[in-house]
Amino acid sequence: MMTESESCKANLPFLLPERPNARRIRKVDTRELKQAGGPRTMPMRGFEDSYTDIVDYIVRITEEIWAGRGIGRIYDTYDAGCVVYSALSTIRSVEDVVANTLTGIDQVADGESHHLNVAWSGDDEEGYYTSHLGFHLSTNSRDTMFGPASGRRVGRFFVADCITRDNRIHTEWLMRDNGAAVRAMGYDIHEVARRLADSPSGERSFVVPATRLEGQAPRKLYEGPTDTIEGWVTHHFQNIWNMRRLDHVFQHYAPHAIAHWCGGRVAHGRRNIQALLIHLLASVPDSVVRVDHVSWSDETDGVIVAVRWVLEGRSRSGGFLGSLPSGLPVSILGSTHLRFDGPYIVEEWSIFDEVGTLMNAYRGS
Known part of the structure; x- marks a missing residue:
């Protein structure tokens, strides 16, 4: 009898290339994901010995930094000159990542993250690419850039796409569902966006719309x-x-x-x-x-x-x-x-x- 995974993979509309196995995280309790995954299953040159594969690395450093409050682990897992792109800003140093993480954790003191998927590509020579889909739930108990604390429960999806080489993330694209968060806080999304647009900003990316x-x-x-x-x-x-x-x-x-x-x-x-x-x-x-x-x-x-x-x-x-x-x-x-x-x-x-x-x-x- 086929397993659930084998049944789902039958008759895919594309061919799956051969590559090493990575840790599966769906339908796995977070407490289990925090534990070391066992023997190494893929080349991980330059990575700490405890990580079995790139999925294990991404999930466990997220847990260590955000849930375990090991914020200083960012210095071990992000490059000094890393770049993080998002719709709200672009930051270009590990110190900014540490500062933003401190602020983020302070604003969501009871926050909990659920890991839904980590897709990946690449290798340990050119760098591994990961796309981490998750869901974060917390109480809006602190003032944020969006407005004063509302005391409401806020849930939002997030996706963090990272390129990692030699145990350190050097490039990241961060997509958070801030629309859901702002609505849950009880604010008008356009009023918030207009206020942020009028405020001093850091680095901005200028995009020329493509023609159809x-x-x-x-x-x-x-x-x-x-x-x-x-x-x-x-x-x-x-x-x-x-x-x-x-x-x-x-x-x-x-x-x-x-x-x-x-x-x-x-x-x-x-x-x-x-x-x-x-x-x-x-x-x-x-x-x-x-x-x-x-x-x-x-x-x-x-x-x-x-x-x-x-x-x-x-x-x-x-x-x-x-x-x-x-x-x-x-x-x-x-x-x-x-x-x-x-x-x-x-x-x-x-x-x-x-x-x-x-x-x-x-x-x-």
């Missing part, structure tokens, strides 16, 4: 190979997101699929997933999405493919981004994790920072 035309010709459906993970992902985002072929949702998603999106939005079934995608695209109707990285995990309940992407365009009032005025430049740094059962997606998490996105749009960046 290639010369004078309209964009074309992806017609390349789809038997690799990268090819399938390109096909998915080009045809559904860029070409607006929402009918292809029926080809890629199972009838019972569920999608978890930022802001606490959940869509059940293909038609509702179509509606959620249309809701986003309607607010940036000329947008183009660019896939920047693809990684994957072979988990207990199926293969999960993680995609880091950027969507760029100009706003139109209404839709997903709400009352944002029309004509403003919009750049969304996002991550999507797709869980497969056979040929179909059965679960999706698409996470980006609505607050940071709106803040940058109001700034005109």
